[in-house]
Amino acid sequence: MIARLFSFRGGIRPDSHKKESSGAPIRPVPLPARLVVPLIQSSRGGARPIVTVGDKVLKGQCIGEAEGKTGTAIHAPTSGTVSEIGRYPMAHPSGLESPAIVITPDGEERWIAHEPLDLATASRDELILRIQASGIVGMGGATFPSHIKIGKDSTIETLVINGAECEPWITCDDRLMRERAADVVRGAMILRRLNGARRVLVGIEDNKPEAIAAMSAAARARMDTEDADGGARIDIVTVPTRYPAGGERQLVRVLTGIEIPANRIAGDFGVQCFNAGTAHAVCRALVHGEAMVARIVTVTGDVERPGNYEVPLGFPVADLLALCGVRPGVDRVLMGGPMMGFTLPKLDAPITKGSNCIIAASPGLFPPAPPEQPCIRCGRCARACPAGIQPFDLYWFSRSRNFDKAGEYHIFDCIECGCCAYVCPAHIPLVDYFRFAKSEIRARDEERRAASQARARFEFHTFRLEREKAEKAARLAAKAAETRASLSAAAKADAAEQNVAPPPPKPPT
Amino acid sequence: MTSPHIRQPASVQRVMLTVLLALAPGIAAYVWQIGAGILVNLAIATAAALAAEALVLKLRARPVALTVTDGSAVVTAWLMVLAFPSIVPWWLTVLGALFAIVAAKHLYGGIGQNPFNPAMAAYCAMIVAYPALMSQWPAAGQGDFAAQLQLILGGSREVDAVTGATALDTLRTGLRNHADVNTILATGAFGFVGGRGWEWIAAGYLAGGLFLIATRSIDWRLPLGFIAGMGGTACLFWLAAPERFASPLFHLASGGAMLASFFIVTDPVTAASTPRGKLIFAAGAGIIAWFVRVFGAYPEGIAFAVLLMNICVPLIDHKTQPAAFGQRTRP
Ligand code: SF4
Ligand code: SF4
Numbered sequence: 145m146i147a148r149l150f151s152f153r154g155g156i157r158p159d160s161h162k163k164e165s166s167g168a169p170i171r172p173v174p175l176p177a178r179l180v181v182p183l184i185q186s187s188r189g190g191a192r193p194i195v196t197v198g199d200k201v202l203k204g205q206c207i208g209e210a211e212g213k214t215g216t217a218i219h220a221p222t223s224g225t226v227s228e229i230g231r232y233p234m235a236h237p238s239g240l241e242s243p244a245i246v247i248t249p250d251g252e253e254r255w256i257a258h259e260p261l262d263l264a265t266a267s268r269d270e271l272i273l274r275i276q277a278s279g280i281v282g283m284g285g286a287t288f289p290s291h292i293k294i295g296k297d298s299t300i301e302t303l304v305i306n307g308a309e310c311e312p313w314i315t316c317d318d319r320l321m322r323e324r325a326a327d328v329v330r331g332a333m334i335l336r337r338l339n340g341a342r343r344v345l346v347g348i349e350d351n352k353p354e355a356i357a358a359m360s361a362a363a364r365a366r367m368d369t370e371d372a373d374g375g376a377r378i379d380i381v382t383v384p385t386r387y388p389a390g391g392e393r394q395l396v397r398v399l400t401g402i403e404i405p406a407n408r409i410a411g412d413f414g415v416q417c418f419n420a421g422t423a424h425a426v427c428r429a430l431v432h433g434e435a436m437v438a439r440i441v442t443v444t445g446d447v448e449r450p451g452n453y454e455v456p457l458g459f460p461v462a463d464l465l466a467l468c469g470v471r472p473g474v475d476r477v478l479m480g481g482p483m484m485g486f487t488l489p490k491l492d493a494p495i496t497k498g499s500n501c502i503i504a505a506s507p508g509l510f511p512p513a514p515p516e517q518p519c520i521r522c523g524r525c526a527r528a529c530p531a532g533i534q535p536f537d538l539y540w541f542s543r544s545r546n547f548d549k550a551g552e553y554h555i556f557d558c559i560e561c562g563c564c565a566y567v568c569p570a571h572i573p574l575v576d577y578f579r580f581a582k583s584e585i586r587a588r589d590e591e592r593r594a595a596s597q598a599r600a601r602f603e604f605h606t607f608r609l610e611r612e613k614a615e616k617a618a619r620l621a622a623k624a625a626e627t628r629a630s631l632s633a634a635a636k637a638d639a640a641e642q643n644v645a646p647p648p649p650k651p652p653t
Numbered sequence: 654m655t656s657p658h659i660r661q662p663a664s665v666q667r668v669m670l671t672v673l674l675a676l677a678p679g680i681a682a683y684v685w686q687i688g689a690g691i692l693v694n695l696a697i698a699t700a701a702a703l704a705a706e707a708l709v710l711k712l713r714a715r716p717v718a719l720t721v722t723d724g725s726a727v728v729t730a731w732l733m734v735l736a737f738p739s740i741v742p743w744w745l746t747v748l749g750a751l752f753a754i755v756a757a758k759h760l761y762g763g764i765g766q767n768p769f770n771p772a773m774a775a776y777c778a779m780i781v782a783y784p785a786l787m788s789q790w791p792a793a794g795q796g797d798f799a800a801q802l803q804l805i806l807g808g809s810r811e812v813d814a815v816t817g818a819t820a821l822d823t824l825r826t827g828l829r830n831h832a833d834v835n836t837i838l839a840t841g842a843f844g845f846v847g848g849r850g851w852e853w854i855a856a857g858y859l860a861g862g863l864f865l866i867a868t869r870s871i872d873w874r875l876p877l878g879f880i881a882g883m884g885g886t887a888c889l890f891w892l893a894a895p896e897r898f899a900s901p902l903f904h905l906a907s908g909g910a911m912l913a914s915f916f917i918v919t920d921p922v923t924a925a926s927t928p929r930g931k932l933i934f935a936a937g938a939g940i941i942a943w944f945v946r947v948f949g950a951y952p953e954g955i956a957f958a959v960l961l962m963n964i965c966v967p968l969i970d971h972k973t974q975p976a977a978f979g980q981r982t983r984p
Contacts, residue, residue, distance in 0.1 A: 153978070158659055237655075312659070393978065405979030413982075482658040510658050515719060517665050518765040522921045523872060524663075532978040534926065537970075554977040562657030569663040576655050 150401040152394045154530040155386040156563045158312050158483070160351055165444040166315040168451040170323055173467060175249040179221050179458035180232050180494040182244045183208045186281040186289045189215035193245055199226045202256040204435050207245050210276050216289045217279040219435040221456035224249040235461065235479050235493040237486040244494070247458065258433035268338060271430060278429035279436045279497070283421030284390075285480060287498040290422055293411075294338045301414035303341035304399055305332045305423055307348040307355065308383060308390030311481025314501040316440040317420045319452040321348065321355035325362035328420050329378060331427030333366065336376055339416050344378040345399045346420070349385040356382055387483060388561045392417045394530055406531070406557040421500075441495055445478070445504035446471040455495050461502060462491040470504050478503040482510065483562045517570040525564035525574060531557045535564035535574050542581035547588065550581050558582075669724025671870045675861035676731055676916065682857035683739065686850035687791050690801025691739035694746050695731055697805075701750035702730035709759045725764050729753050732772035732916055736909055736956065737779070738790045740804040740816070745786055749775040769963045770923045776956040788952075792817030793850025820848030820907040821952040824899055833896045838903070847906030855911040862915025874931040875924060876914040882939025883910060890947075904943060908953045913942070917959055925966050930973040938962045 184190035191208030192215075201207055201220040208218030228246035233239045261274055276291035284306060305328070309317040321328055328346075336344050346363070348356050360380045367378065383389055383398050393404050395417065402413045410417055418426075421439065428434045437457060441464065444450040448469030455464060465477065478485045480501055487505075525535035533554045541550040558578050565574040683691050706726040710717045730750050737749065757774035761767040780787040791801060818826070820843060827837035844852045865871040887901035904910060909917070918924055918935045925934035938958045945954020 156661070158661070403979040403982045405982055406977070408979070476654065478658060480656075482656070484656050485658070486656060487654050487658075505658065512654070513660060514664070515716075517719060517723065518763065520665055520668070520725070520765050520921055521926055522668060523926055526926070527869075530978065532975055532980070534975070536926065553974070557977045557979075560656075566657050566659065567661050567663060569665050569668050571660065571664070573655065575657065579655075 149381070149383060150398055151384075152389075152397045152530055153532050154528050154563060155388065155394075156528050156566050157386055158566065160385070161313045161444070162315050162318065162351060165313070165442050165450040165452060166318050170319050170440055170452045170454050173453050173455055173459065173464065175222055175251060175253075175456070176459055176463040177248070178227065178460075179224075179247045179249065179456055180244045180460065181207070181218060181221060181247060181458035182232070182234055182242045182494060182496055183218055184242045185218065185279070185457070185497045186216045186287045188289050188292065190243075191215055191218040191279075193229055193243075195226045195229075195245065197226050197229060200224075200250075201226060201247065202254050204258075204437055205256045206277070206435070207247075210279075214289055214292055215276075216281055216291070217277050217435070218245070219279055219437050220247055221437040221458050222247065222249045223252050223254040233490050233493055235488060235496060235499060237489070239489040239493075244458070255434075260433035261430050263334070263430065266430075271334070271338060274430055275426060277435075278425075280422065280425050280429060281436075281497050282419055283425060283439060283497060283500070284419035285484075285498045285500055287496075290418065290426065293416065293418075294335060296339075296411055298411035298416075299414060300339040300341045300411065300416050301343070302400055302416075303332065303336045303339060303344045304396055304410075304415060304417040305344060305346040305420055306390055306392065306395055306417055307346050307352075307359065307420040308395055309352070310349060310385070310387045310390035311483050311485075311501075312387070313444050313503055314442050314481050315444075316442045316452050316500050318352045318355050320424055320440050321352070321420055322358045324424055325355075325358040326365070327427040327431075328424045329359065329362040329366045330431060331423035331425070332378060332418070333376065334426055334430055335416075335418055335423060336378075341416065342376065344376065346378065346380045347383045347389075347395045347399050348380060349389055350382045351385045356380055387563065388530055388559070391530065391559060391561060393559070406554075406559075436497060439495070439497060439499065441499055442501040443468045443504075444501070446474045446506040446509055447504045457494070457496060459495045460492050461488060461495060464495065464502060465491065465504060468504075471506070473506040473508060474504040475507060476505050478505050478510075483566070484560065513573065514571045516572050519568075519570055519572060522569060524567045524569065528563040528567045530561060530563060531559055533557055535578075538581070539572060539574055539577050542577040545584070547581060547585045551585060555581055555585070665723040665725070668870065669728050671865065671868065672728050672916070673724070673731065675865045675870070676735070676858075678860045679735070679854055679857035679912070682854040683735075686793055686796075686853050687739060688796040688801050689798045690791065690805055691734065693802060693805050694734045694737070694739055694741065694743070697743050697746045698730035698734045698750045699727050701747045702726040702754050705751050705754040709755055710763075713759065713763070715763070720764065723764070726754055729758070729771045732912070733775050735912055736772055736776050736917075738787065740789060740791045740801050741779075741783075741786055743805055745779060745783060746805075749779050752778050765922055767922060768966065770917060770920050770959050772920075773917060773956040773959045777960060780951065780956070788822075789816045790819045790822075793848065819952065820851060820903070821946060823848075824903075825952050828897065834899055835896070838899070846902045852906045855906045858911035858915055862911070865915060865919070871915065871919040872928075872931055874928060875919045875935045878932040878935025879910075879914040879918050879939040880905060882936035883943045884939070885936075886940050886943045898947070904946070908946070909955045910942075913938070913955045913959065917955065918962075923959075923963050923966065925969045925973070927970055927973040927975055929975070930966075930969040933969050933973065934962050934966060937965065 189211050192211050194209050195207045203223045205220045206217050207220050210217045224247045227248040231241040232244045234242045272291050272295045280290045281287040307317055307321050332344050363378045363380055388394055396415050397403050404410050425436050438454050440452050441455045442452050477488045479488050519536050537553050538555050560575050562575050703726055707721050733749050753771035753775035757769050757771035758767045846852055866873050884901040884905055887904040890898040891900050918938050925931050941958035942955040945957055
């Protein structure tokens with residue numbers, strides 16, 4: 145077993161509000177009138193449509209091929225007809241649009257033939273290709289393509305499976321681990337085989353005892369019944385409940401003691417981290433041959449029927465909310481948790497691979513922020529900050545647009561977890577200031593880069609002109625020298641012809 | 654609206670109220686040992702500070718209601734009064750409160766921006782302007798409220814009846830006359846560890862301070878730094894020459910040491926802000942305060958020490974930035 149846990153600095157303990165949605169088993173949802181399946185559902189690259197309007201598709205059929213090395217494939221979430229291909233607003237803080245394929249379900253839910261891989265014989269490359277072709281991305285919300293992460297050639301010692309689920313209100317991983325522990329464990333072991341880790345650690349917060357029990361049982365069963373994993377261990381580790389224990393860097397710190405700096409990735413330190421939902425999806429794809437066509441979504445907050453639902457991708461948020469019965473008084477809808485999630489500008493946005501939670505927010509449950517007051521430098525924000533930075537300093541620098549200083553004081557180490565703003569007695573929206581400063585710094589760096597590129601281009605241009613001039617001069621000089629040489633040779637020949645001794649060489653003057 | 658969408662039920666008011674609450678045991682001990690005169694000056698200072706705060710905010714076109722009610726002016730007023738002798742005339746209290754709020758706080762931009770501790774700035778200004786009034790301390794154990802009231806509100810200053818030399822004063826005068834520390838401390842002005850009566854007030858501040866630490870309202874590094882700075886320095890000299898220097902315990906129990914440890918150097922606005930910086934800042938204040946007490950021109954040196962360290966805060970903060978997450982990791 146794990147000898148000891150480590151701790152990370154800072155963090156907070158907000159009310160968990162998990163009970164509201166964690167009680168009932170995962171439920172299916174009836175098919176909506178249409179599914180809007182975005183072609184971009186990962187943080188790196190998207191998919192190219194390979195169907196046209198009018199095509200009949202089967203559930204799980206690939207409708208968008210992975211674009212390039214980093215793209216991930218997109219599949220039909222149900223059987224039906226492709227009715228439109230166009231641009232639609234996405235679940236995004238500012239309602240960005242993305243190309244999407246609209247499918248009108250035929251209601252039959254006919255699957256395409258499953259093509260599981262023979263794990264015993266398939267090569268590493270085949271498995272990784274299948275992960276990409278099955279459209280698997282990080283399901284904790286970051287949607288980083290899993291095939292890129294697992295395909296890296298770094299030497300991995302420890303595979304961390306993130307089942308911490310530290311954000312309040314969200315319970316989709318909790319339910320998944322309770323109900324489908326065997327698949328999560330199986331997926332974790334496949335990932336372990338792909339990255340060559342010696343041990344697998346599954347971190348789960350101690351407020352999920354049922355998930356811990358189910359996962360422990362599944363892990364024991366896996367290690368007892370098969371030796372397909374070459375005797376590799378998988379340990380279920382209970383970690384203290386403290387937001388943001390489920391942040392990748394925080395969880396790696398708690399489980400292994402390694403602190404990964406902001407400018408490095410876990411792989412550099414022999415660790416790789418996948419969400420429990422991702423491990424489950426890997427198992428479904430490789431063992432059962434099912435592409436990613438649905439995900440578990442927590443719907444909670446001010447709704448009549450909070451809970452976890454297995455939702456086909458592309459399902460409109462508005463339809464999902466209608467299913468759960470939004471109570472009167474709800475004035476906005478959050479996607480993600482209350483600490484890091486955002487307010488949905490439009491409710492017709494579809495559920496995508498990264499949508500873990502929908503919260504119907506009313507002023508009763510989520511009171512509006514009290515007015516901002518001046519900072520009293522009380523230091524509570526610094527005490528709560530898991531990144532070990534001093535938010536109030538960054539606040540002053542951001543406010544006074546002193547971006548150089550903000551950079552010097554590690555603003556890019558900020559993970560935007562919101563702990564500082566959560567504790568601030570002056571009710572300062574600190575994270576807003578940091579987001580603003582970061583985007584300003586990025587824009588400025590971009591500008592500088594463009595300017596320096598232009599300058600480099602100009603300098604190269606001048607350099608080329610000068611080089612050409614120099615080359616021309618050199619050519620001319622060479623030519624002149626040649627002419628002179630041939631002239632003097634001719635002169636010599638003449639002199640020889642006249643049998644006159646050549647004039648003595650001039651002494652150097 | 655943007656994340657986070659939830660907040661702890663915390664507010665600046667609550668922070669300030671906690672400080673006021675923590676001052677209660679010290680004030681109660683004051684009333685018990687010295688007399689209720691302090692309450693009159695507390696009330697006067699509170700009213701003056703609030704009025705000044707409201708007026709300045711209005712002149713500066715800032716939201717008046719929100720800031721006046723944040724409680725910070727009341728904290729400043731109380732700390733100032735507790736640092737002053739409790740029998741100073743009412744106008745001196747008003748003047749001090751005006752100085753603290755208008756000059757020390759708002760001239761620098763208001764709450765959160767002032768580099769100098771307002772209560773200590775007012776103390777320094779007043780002791781320089783009115784050295785005599787600022788050195789008349791009420792005697793312990795008399796509790797003559799009518800006489801104290803007369804001093805505070807009336808014009809006359811028939812002081813001898815109700816004043817007494819403080820422990821630090823007595824020690825100082827005694828040492829000037831080449832007496833031995835032990836002989837001086839054996840006189841009636843002294844109790845168990847500090848000035849008779851006054852040591853109970855110090856104990857009250859200590860109790861309030863421990864409450865603040867327990868509720869995580871103040872950072873333990875600040876009181877610890879101050880106590881270690883003053884106590885450590887006192888200890889060195891005391892060990893070297895016990896007949897010429899009083900014990901560390903005496904220094905910590907006398908004058909404003911406890912008030913400063915838990916309520917003055919802990920002012921978040923004017924203290925250093927990094928973990929290591931807090932220790933350095935507070936220890937520096939403690940060390941300087943001891944030197945002013947023992948070698949300086951005034952019997953109590955805490956206010957000057959705090960202002961001096963306030964000046965150093967930007968430098969201390971800059972030099973003691975904590976390592977961000979992973980900064981100590983070696984690949
Ligand atoms: S918690 Fe708020 S008031 Fe306190 S130092 Fe941080 S930003 Fe300032
Ligand atoms: S949002 Fe940034 S600054 Fe605030 S606590 Fe989180 S990491 Fe620290």
